[in-house]
Amino acid sequence: MTVTRFAPSPTGYLHIGGLRTALFSYLWAKNRGGKFVLRIEDTDKARNSEEATQAILKAFEWLGLEADGEITYQSQRDEIYAKYIKQLLDEGKAYKCYMSKEELTELRETQMANKQRTMYDGRYRDFSGTPPEGVAPVIRIKAPLTGEILVQDGVKGTISFQAEDILDDFVIARGDGAPTYNFVVAIDDYLMGINEVIRGDDHLSNTPKQIVVYEALGFKIPAFYHVPMIHNSSGKKLSKRDGATDVMDYKEMGYTPAALLNFLVRLGWSHGDQEIFSMQEMIELFNPKDINKSASIYNTEKLDWLNSHYIKNTPNAELAELLTAYDIVLTSHDKKEILLDALKERAKTLKELATLVEEIVTTPSSFDEKAIKKAFKGDAFDVLEAYSTKLSNADELHLPSDYHSLMEEVVSEMEIGFGKIGMPLRVALLGKMGGPNIDVIMAVIGKEETLLRIKNSIRANSLA
C-alpha cells in the first residue's frame, strides 16, 4: 500500500510551499488508495512551539486535507531513536566523538583557509584510548568515505553523488543525546511504513545522508520525489519575508480552499491543458511522474482568476454562509438569491463580495463628485421625482423587472433616453457610478428604501 507523509517542523505557520508538497502527497496517497500521514518534526526543542503545531493543524482543517491515523510527534519517540543509536554503536557502525565545539570550529576554519571542503576529519572514528574529561560526546555514524551514492528520484531521475564530495561521519545524536534530523527522518519514514516520499527539492542533498542511515540500519529505501521549489518574484526560495505565505492569510483575504488548492496543484504539475480541477479530479489525475523539474515563481494573478471562478460557481446559500465570517448576515434575507447572483460575478474574493454587499445594503452617506457632475445635470431631478412618484403609487413590487418596467414608463412618457434615468438613479442609490443593474439594487433594498435614497440624494445635492 502506498503511504505518503507530510512532515513539517513546527517553527511557524503552514506556508504555501509546504502546503503544496502536502497536497501532492495527499493526492497521490488518495489516488493509490493508500494513506497520507502527518508527522510533526519537533526534535529541536529550542525552536518549536505548540502554537505552530496548532496553526498547521488548523490550516489543514480549513483546507479539508485530512491526515490518516494518529499524528506522530518526534518529540515523543526518544526511546525509539535511542534504541537505534545503541544498535549502531553496538554494531560498530557509529561511534562517540569527543571533539569539542571549539575544536570543530577550528578544524573548519583551517579547512576553509586551505580551500578544502569543510568536513569532520574522522579523528574519533577508530578511537580506543581514554576519552578527554568534561566533554559530552556526540554520536557520529560511520559513513562511506568513497564510492557512489545513487538517489533514484521520481521527478529528477537518477542522481549520482560521490561520497568523498559530500559525506563525512555526520552527527546522529547531539551531546545531550538528542537525535538529529537526517537520522530520525530515515527511522520514522521506515517505521511508519512510508514508501513514497514527496518533499521539496531542498532536501535532495540530504538524501544521500539518509540513505547512509537506511543502509546502516538495513531499512528498505523509499521512493523519492523531490518537488522543485516555489520562488518569489526575484527568483529566490519562498520565505516568510515574502508577504502572504501563511496559508491562513488566504482565508482572511477571502480565498476559498477550492481555489487555493486548484492554484497550488497547477504550480509545478499539470495535466495537459486543464486548468480547473475539483478535488475529485485532482485525486484521479494526479501522478508525481508529471511533476515538473523546474522551479516556479509564485504569482497570484491566476489565484485571483481561480477564486472568482469558484465564487461564481458557488451556490448562494453557501456564499451567504461564508459571508458571515465578514459580518454579513444574509442567511435569511428574502432577496439573497437576486443579490448574490448579481454580485458574485463581480468579486475576486469573499472579502470583496462582502464589501459589495455592504455597498448595496447600506444607505449612501456621501456622493462621489465626478458621479454627481455626470449624473445630476439637466432635468435629472425631474426624472427622479417622476420615478419616485410612480414608485410610491405602485404596489406589488418584487422582482427587478417590476422596477424596470416603471423605469421604462418614465422614459417613454418623458421621451428621454434610458441613460437619462439610469445614471441619476444609480448615483441616488449608491452614491457613485458602477455596480450591478439598478433594477436589481432596487428589488433588493425594496420600495421604501429606494424612495428614501432618491429623496436623500435630491436633498443633499440640490442644496449644494
Added chain:
RNA sequence: GGCCCCGUCGUCUAGCGGUUAGGAUCCAUGGUUUUCAUCCAUGUUACAGGAGUUCAAUUCUCCUCGGGGUCACCA
C-alpha cells in the same frame, strides 16, 4: 567556493525528432451592458547561447552562460 538541480510567452504550463510551437493568466483592442463587472471575440509576447548527432532539432549529447538549492551538535 565544492556538490547537486534547473532553463519554452511577464507568469503558470503543453510539447516527449518533422507542429503555422498549443492552452491559461496578465495586458491591449473590439462587441455585449444605462454604468462597472461578467461574458464573447481578436491581438502582442517564448524554445538562454554555441557546437555536435541526424535527412530533420524546442525535443538527443557536450560546452558556455544564467538561475536556484545545499554544504550545522536546524529541520
